[in-house]
Amino acid sequence: MTIQVRYFASLKQQLGRDQDHIDLDTPLTAADIWQQLHPQLPIPSNLLVAINLEYATWSSLVKDQDELAFFPPVTGG
Amino acid sequence: MTIQVRYFASLKQQLGRDQDHIDLDTPLTAADIWQQLHPQLPIPSNLLVAINLEYATWSSLVKDQDELAFFPPVTGG
Amino acid sequence: MIQIIDQALDPWAEIQHYQHSQPQMDGQFGATAIFVGTMRDFNQGDNVSSLFLEYYPLMTEKQLAMIETQARQQWSVLDILMIHRVGEILPNQPIVLVAVWSIHRHDSLEACRFLIDSLKTQAPFWKQERLPSNQYRWVNP
Amino acid sequence: MIQIIDQALDPWAEIQHYQHSQPQMDGQFGATAIFVGTMRDFNQGDNVSSLFLEYYPLMTEKQLAMIETQARQQWSVLDILMIHRVGEILPNQPIVLVAVWSIHRHDSLEACRFLIDSLKTQAPFWKQERLPSNQYRWVNP
Numbered sequence: 001m002t003i004q005v006r007y008f009a010s011l012k013q014q015l016g017r018d019q020d021h022i023d024l025d026t027p028l029t030a031a032d033i034w035q036q037l038h039p040q041l042p043i044p045s046n047l048l049v050a051i052n053l054e055y056a057t058w059s060s061l062v063k064d065q066d067e068l069a070f071f072p073p074v075t076g077g
Numbered sequence: 078m079t080i081q082v083r084y085f086a087s088l089k090q091q092l093g094r095d096q097d098h099i100d101l102d103t104p105l106t107a108a109d110i111w112q113q114l115h116p117q118l119p120i121p122s123n124l125l126v127a128i129n130l131e132y133a134t135w136s137s138l139v140k141d142q143d144e145l146a147f148f149p150p151v152t153g154g
Numbered sequence: 155m156i157q158i159i160d161q162a163l164d165p166w167a168e169i170q171h172y173q174h175s176q177p178q179m180d181g182q183f184g185a186t187a188i189f190v191g192t193m194r195d196f197n198q199g200d201n202v203s204s205l206f207l208e209y210y211p212l213m214t215e216k217q218l219a220m221i222e223t224q225a226r227q228q229w230s231v232l233d234i235l236m237i238h239r240v241g242e243i244l245p246n247q248p249i250v251l252v253a254v255w256s257i258h259r260h261d262s263l264e265a266c267r268f269l270i271d272s273l274k275t276q277a278p279f280w281k282q283e284r285l286p287s288n289q290y291r292w293v294n295p
Numbered sequence: 296m297i298q299i300i301d302q303a304l305d306p307w308a309e310i311q312h313y314q315h316s317q318p319q320m321d322g323q324f325g326a327t328a329i330f331v332g333t334m335r336d337f338n339q340g341d342n343v344s345s346l347f348l349e350y351y352p353l354m355t356e357k358q359l360a361m362i363e364t365q366a367r368q369q370w371s372v373l374d375i376l377m378i379h380r381v382g383e384i385l386p387n388q389p390i391v392l393v394a395v396w397s398i399h400r401h402d403s404l405e406a407c408r409f410l411i412d413s414l415k416t417q418a419p420f421w422k423q424e425r426l427p428s429n430q431y432r433w434v435n436p
Contacts, residue, residue, distance in 0.1 A: 006351075009349055009423070010433040053357045071419060073435075074419050075420065075434045075436050076418050077379075077390070077418075130210075130213035148278060148280070149292070151277060151278050151295065152274075152281045152295050153250070153273060153274060153278075154274040154277075166310060170307050180336075181334075181336030181337070182335065182337075183333055183335070184332060184334070184335045186333065187328075187329070188327075188329040189327070189328055191325060192325055192326070192327065193325070194323065195323075245322040257335070
């Protein structure tokens, strides 16, 4: 299964790209996927997780075709 | 001493005039002045008192040259 | 600024006009909180044809100035604009505008709420409604 | 109605335009509560030359729609208009407009405050400031 992983704002700038794709055999948590994609990079504090355009947690399971996103705290308004 | 007494809104309509003048020998309270002007009319419940454009109470003393006003609860905005 | 007017009130034009007249605020304010009260065509179970707004000249201005002072003492406010209409008012016409400018949103939101709440309970205005039957009645608070 | 726009936002024209487009509201609403957020030329101790506002297309709209639904569940609201700007923004330009129409003032005032507070904490927007030195920095919440 293929997961699209999106990055925004300062995280996008830090990673130098706005998305990754990852192939998985079984559903994994958001935290697992972060570790697979960025084995050298501890999860930045305060980083937020969204699955399919809704807020999720680091232990939320990501399924096939899901859109996963990581981004820093929001500062709109 | 002469006191101007003003009436507003439904009270003005009820009394049929927007002001009275009253000559007093000594300072009186707002309640005393109401009773002198309207001996037959008990003070309407909720009626408000102002002296010189500021809210006052029925026991506030009214002095020479003061402007006294009686009016119902306000309904602006 | 406090104004009592006896003509139609266009709150959006007034805000824009006032902001343009205060260029020293440009770039300073991050928040504007606004309340507009508008005449409804229905009140207390009846259709209403028009409203007559009476006030107590000088006392109304004095009370509004006191309310403005109280707001400025409680919150960090850059500017305040309050305009209240008096006289004959038709349904869908604005009656009152309260606008507050501040650096951060908390101050303008809180002050705006305080100002309209205080205006409603302290400023000597009285509404008389005209019903479609041409009967008149004073509005109860 | 919820809009995300990448051009200049004129909140007063937008409110007027929106009210005119909703004639069924005429005479129905007695209260309009509005919040406008505007770019300041000074933040966290530094002058700021401009702002770039990034967002997460589709998620931002979805979050704003959820916030609007929550407001409608909690207060008796006739209509809600939220417009947020994205892209390059200059000092003194409006960034966000929240407007709420209701019969009585309590509902619009409370809902307006809820909407802007929720937008600020939940809607995925990010501000990057450009300083006069041409340095860029992300705004901290």
